[in-house]
Amino acid sequence: MERFGNIIKERRKELSITQRELAALAGIGINTLTKIERGEANPSLKIVLRVLDTLGLEMNIKIKSMNL
Amino acid sequence: MERFGNIIKERRKELSITQRELAALAGIGINTLTKIERGEANPSLKIVLRVLDTLGLEMNIKIKSMNL
DNA sequence: AGGAAAACCCCACTATATTGTGATTTTGAA
DNA sequence: TTCAAAATCACAATATAGTGGGGTTTTCCT
Numbered sequence: 335m336e337r338f339g340n341i342i343k344e345r346r347k348e349l350s351i352t353q354r355e356l357a358a359l360a361g362i363g364i365n366t367l368t369k370i371e372r373g374e375a376n377p378s379l380k381i382v383l384r385v386l387d388t389l390g391l392e393m394n395i396k397i398k399s400m401n402l
Numbered sequence: 403m404e405r406f407g408n409i410i411k412e413r414r415k416e417l418s419i420t421q422r423e424l425a426a427l428a429g430i431g432i433n434t435l436t437k438i439e440r441g442e443a444n445p446s447l448k449i450v451l452r453v454l455d456t457l458g459l460e461m462n463i464k465i466k467s468m469n470l
Numbered sequence: 471a472g473g474a475a476a477a478c479c480c481c482a483c484t485a486t487a488t489t490g491t492g493a494t495t496t497t498g499a500a
Numbered sequence: 501t502t503c504a505a506a507a508t509c510a511c512a513a514t515a516t517a518g519t520g521g522g523g524t525t526t527t528c529c530t
Contacts, residue, residue, distance in 0.1 A: 335447065341463055352476060363519045368478065378487075378517065379403065380444045392466045395409055398458050420506060431489045436508065446487070446517075 336373035338382075343371040345389045360388040404441035406450075411439040413457045428456040 346356050357367040362381055369375035370385065377385075386393055414424050425435040430449055437443035438453065445453075454461055 338447065338463075353478095354476080365478095365520075366518055369518095372478085376446045376448045376517070378444045378446050379406065379450060381518080382447060386463065387466075390466050391463050393461055393463050395406075395454065395459050395461050398455075398460045421508095422506080432507095433490080433509095434488055437487095440508085444487070449488085 335370075335376065339371045339373040339375075341391075342385060342389065345391060346371075349389065356385070356388060360384045403438075403443065407439045407441040407443075409459075410453060410457065413459060414439075417457065424453070424456060428452045 346353070351359075353367050353371070354364055357364045360367070360381075361384060366375065366377070366381065367385070370377050370381075383393070414421070419427075421435050421439070422432055425432040428435070428449075429452060434443065434445065434449065435453070438445050438449075451461070
């Protein structure tokens with residue numbers, strides 16, 4: 335979850351918006367967002383997708399690649 | 403969620419395992435899995451990652467691509 | 471250093487995801 | 501067409517995600 339939170343946080347910073355703004359835009363609670371960014375949350379898929387979408391990010395799934 | 407469920411279901415079929423087997427391997431309840439496959443669930447990230455991992459799938463996040 | 475905005479913490483409440491059990495339906499192969 | 505396995509459904513109980521409110525700390529700009 336750590337990793338996931340960092341992606342969100344970094345992207346948010348790139349877009350220069352605050353946690354409050356992102357939470358509002360994504361339609362989620364501020365507490366929920368801060369926990370996600372800190373990796374202290376286990377968010378539902380709905381929440382995840384809303385945040386990603388708001389940040390102009392997308393998630394995709396593929397067969398696991400080899401680790402050389 | 404529909405889309406997500408289908409990915410899981412199709413991959414499971416490719417691996418020729420039953421819902422019960424996948425649920426057991428992933429360490430989640432059978433009811434949870436069936437709902438996910440039908441798109442009638444809003445699973446937590448933890449559950450999502452467990453299922454994907456069990457199926458040899460991985461999720462990644464990138465900047466949304468243009469729709470031409 | 472001072473002050474304001476941003477981020478974080480704590481707590482309690484509500485909403486809902488997750489689960490097991492047992493019954494029912496659907497599927498697919500002999 | 502039968503029969504067993506697989507999938508779905510219904511229900512109740514528990515676990516936990518999501519939330520708001522208010523206070524504290526951190527950040528960072530002047």
